Amino acid sequence: MSRVLYWFRQDLRLRDNRCFIRACDQADTLLPVYVLDSAMEQPTRWGFDRVGAHRRAVLGQALRGLDRQLRQRGSGLCLLQGQPVDQLLAMVRQGAIDTVWVEDIAAPQERALVDALKQSLEPLGVPVYTGWQSSLIAPNDLPFAIDRLPDTFTPFRKRVEQAAVCIENPYPAPDAVPPWPESVPYPTASIDAQCDALCGASTRPAVDARSAFPFDDPDCSVDEIGAQRHLDQYLARGLPHTYKATRNQLIGKDYSSKWSPFLALGVLSARQVDAARQHFEQARGANEGTYWLRFELLWRDYFRFLHLKYGRRLYHARGLAPDRSAPTHDADRFERWKNADTGHAFIDAAMVEFSRTGYLSNRMRQVVASYLIHDMGCDWRAGAAWFESQLVDYDVYSNQGNWLYLAGFGTDPRGSRRFNPDKQAQDYDPDGAYRALWLSGTAAVPA
Ligand SMILES: Cc1cc2nc3c(=O)[nH]c(=O)nc-3n(C[C@H](O)[C@H](O)[C@H](O)COP(=O)(O)OP(=O)(O)OC[C@H]3O[C@@H](n4cnc5c(N)ncnc54)[C@H](O)[C@@H]3O)c2cc1C
Structure with missing residues (x-):
């Protein structure tokens, strides 16, 4: 009799979730758990x-969706907070669990939690198995060992x-998913109410109608069904055919794929x-747009x-460039940046x-990050x-990697990467429509 606990983290899906599938294969009973980390509440x-x-809000969507998927297969999500x-550890004891499975996340805080869990469970004889599954290419399939990963993107690609x-x-x-262990009471109601409370649904502002990713639209709902839709x-x-031509636009839902929220929560x-x-590509033809989407997914892999x-x-202040001087910071300027x-x-x-909205195009992420670092002199x-x-x-990977790269503490041999904000505005918002949309409703702002 094998009693497994599966700890969901950034992999809130059942399809193509290899760690979860392995856990199911091995289990007679299985407790699917998500923990809303109390560290979320710390400033x-x-x-x-x-x-x-x-x-x-999107975390709440993803958790609700995961619970629904599990319930359709005779299980349900055990949502904890703390x-x-x-x-x-408490659930392992209560469920007399003998094995824990969790996705590997190669970032320091995430790894430290798994290490601490292993230490706590070792005296109980409960192994914690981790599996890598968040990249497109499996690390073992790379044509080089990971310590030989090229230090710049182009040779890697x-x-x-x-x-x-x-x-x-x-x-x-x-x-089907194995049933919960008998010693853990199975909740008859879905986790919706619990999720609403924990994710602050009552205090959340309505989704802005101008958003490039309006996550209350059915085809932007961040759960497995919404992702497929x-x-x-x-x-x-x-739209893949026009991606290369539109990807630097700034307004609307369609200029880029908007796959990132689904990938980030792991619902896809x-x-x-x-x-x-x-x-x-096979059905409708390949072109530079379809290629470029793959190119961008390789950037995602590269940061992993x-x-x-x-x-x-x-995560060090000077990243991979310890010989460069440490970043400076100015709290007042940072507040001004943050508060527009x-x-x-x-x-x-x-x-x-x-x-x-909680979303920005890649272009504007680069421009505002560069401005904070190189024009406002902040850390x-x-x-990040x-x-x-x-x-x-x-x-965690794409955010840290992109910020480090723009700050010039990453692997880019050209050092610091400043974007001239005036030139960027001229090139990407020549008629001022973007500035008008977000600063004054509709009136055009001169370029
Ligand atoms: C300072 C900064 C911080 C960022 N933080 C994040 C983050 O926390 N999460 C995140 O997913 N992306 C991050 N990015 C990368 C990129 O901006 C977003 O992935 C992209 O804008 C998401 O929109 P999309 O899905 O429409 O992307 P598309 O342009 O349609 O690209 C398709 C997919 O390729 C991947 N991708 C595209 N560009 C990048 C990139 N530069 N780095 C890594 N992957 C990429 C994403 O998975 C994306 O969904 C950051 C970029 C910058 C400059």
Whole structure:
């Protein structure tokens, strides 16, 4: 009789969730658990909430969706709140659990939690198994060992493309999920009410109608069903074909794929997305747009593999460039940036969009991050923490990697990467429509 606890983290799906499928295969009873970490309630060292309202809202959607998927298969999500190791230890005892499974996340805080859990469960003889599953390419399938990962993206991409690395097909969801252990009372009601309370549904502002990712639309709902709907409509409308041409636009739902919130919460896997993209190419033809979507997914993988190679070093103030001088910081200027009060209309428009929606285009993420670091002289880690708090697609690897790269403490040999905000406004918002949308409703702002 095998009693397994599965700890869901950034993999809130049943389809193509290899760790979960392995746990199901091995289990006679299985307790699927998510822990709302009490650290979420602590302010960051920079003085703001660790997890803001938009992020809480999409987390709530993803958890509800996961509970529904589990209930359809005879199970349900056990939603806990508190310090994860304490909570999991209590459930292991209550459920007489003999094995724990969890997805591996190669970031320092996430790894530290798993290490602490292993230490707590070791005296009880309960092993904690981890599995890597969040990249498109499995690390073992790379044409080099991870410690030989090229330090810049282009050689990485070329080696991967030349090697024509094979990507496994996504796995289907299990038809049935083993029942909860008898000693843990199975909740008859769904977790919706619990989720609403924990994720602050009553205090959440309505989704802004101008949002490029309105997550209250059915095809933007961040759960497994919403993810599939979103992917299907994106492909059915032929949008991959125009992606390369539109990806630097700033307004609307369709200029880029908006896959990131689904990937970040793990309601969709990178393999599922890429399999659908390949199927689209076979059915409707490949072009530079369909290629470029794969190119961007490789950036996502690259930041994951950099974490596997460098780990904690990516979190140091000077990152991978210890010889450079440490970043400076100015708390007042940081507040002005955060509150859309820099006096630069292009930057302020983006910071309004960001605080109202929890989403920003890749272009504007680069522009505002560069402005904070290179024009306002602030610490990139404060900016990264603000993004972490707000982004509906917060992903520890992509966020840390992009901020480090823009600050010039990453692996980019060109050093610091400043974007000239005036030129960016001229190039990407020549008629002022973006600034008008976010600063003054509709009136055009002169470029
Ligand atoms: C300072 C900064 C912070 C960022 N923080 C995050 C984050 O926390 N989470 C996150 O998912 N992305 C982050 N990005 C990367 C990128 O901005 C978003 O992935 C992208 O804007 C999401 O929109 P999309 O899904 O429409 O992307 P698309 O342009 O349609 O791209 C398709 C997919 O490719 C991947 N991708 C695209 N660009 C990048 C990139 N530069 N780095 C890594 N992956 C990429 C994403 O998974 C994305 O969903 C950050 C970028 C910057 C400059």
